[in-house]
Amino acid sequence: xxxxxxxxxxxxxxxxxxxxxxxxxxxxxxxxxxxxxxxxxxxxxxxxxxxxxxxxxxxxxxxxxxxxxxxxxxxxxxxxxxxxxxxxxxxxxxxxxxxxxxxxxxxxxxxxxxxxxxxxxxxxxxxxxxxxxxxxxxxxxxxxxxxxxxxxxxxxxxxxxxxxxxxxxxxxxxxxxxxxxxxxxxxxxxxxxxxxxxxxx
Numbered sequence: 583x584x585x586x587x588x589x590x591x592x593x594x595x596x597x598x599x600x601x602x603x604x605x606x607x608x609x610x611x612x613x614x615x616x617x618x619x620x621x622x623x624x625x626x627x628x629x630x631x632x633x634x635x636x637x638x639x640x641x642x643x644x645x646x647x648x649x650x651x652x653x654x655x656x657x658x659x660x661x662x663x664x665x666x667x668x669x670x671x672x673x674x675x676x677x678x679x680x681x682x683x684x685x686x687x688x689x690x691x692x693x694x695x696x697x698x699x700x701x702x703x704x705x706x707x708x709x710x711x712x713x714x715x716x717x718x719x720x721x722x723x724x725x726x727x728x729x730x731x732x733x734x735x736x737x738x739x740x741x742x743x744x745x746x747x748x749x750x751x752x753x754x755x756x757x758x759x760x761x762x763x764x765x766x767x768x769x770x771x772x773x774x775x776x777x778x779x780x781x782x783x
Contacts, residue, residue: 599744602744603741603744606737606740606741606744607687607741609737610687610734610737610738611684611687613730613731613733613734613737614680614683614684614730614734615684616726616730617680617704617708617727617730617731618677618680620723620726620727620730621673621676621677621680621727623723624669624673624711624715624720624723624724625673627717627719627720627723628668628669628670628673628715628717628720630717631667631715631716631717631720632667632668634717635667635716666714667714667716668714669710669711669714669715672707672710672711672714673711675703675707676704676707676708676711679700679703679704679707680704682700683697683700683701683704686700694738694741694742697738698735698738701731701734701735701738704731705728705731708724708727708728708731709728711724712724712728
């Protein structure tokens with residue numbers, strides 16, 4: 583293959599990766615919006631669950647037929663227990679993380695690592711909501727949120743691979759590496775780029 587043909591192949595690959603990256607970015611934003619929708623969907627279930635828990639506890643106390651119950655103490659303990667079951671704080675933080683994710687992915691600055699960190703925080707809040715959700719419908723929604731987040735993480739990993747490929751093709755350097763001399767021996771990206779160009783040895 584002559585140098586001119588090789589350069590053309592490189593240009594075409596770069597353009598393909600850029601186009602593919604834009605499509606994946608749109609897909610990621612779509613999935614973030616789905617998680618936002620699921621978060622709104624879970625709210626009425628969470629409110630109803632708290633009322634149900636409160637009613638169940640009150641009924642159990644009544645069934646015990648305990649006389650001289652300290653109503654103030656009972657209310658305090660009930661409030662403390664319900665606060666442990668409440669997911670309002672997690673919902674607020676999750677919404678903030680999701681909005682920050684969209685803001686970050688739409689920025690012009692390099693943001694791959696930051697998006698990875700934000701997705702970890704999103705996962706942490708979803709897991710906490712799941713651990714507090716004794717309601718079956720809430721659990722179903724949490725599973726859907728986790729599924730979308732896993733797909734987002736996979737897309738982010740793939741986008742980082744696309745970025746590394748483009749960076750190498752445009753600069754002849756690997757991320758956090760020197761030039762291409764000797765990279766056959768230590769870089770899996772070398773084989774990846776070679777395969778894309780049809781230049782396997």
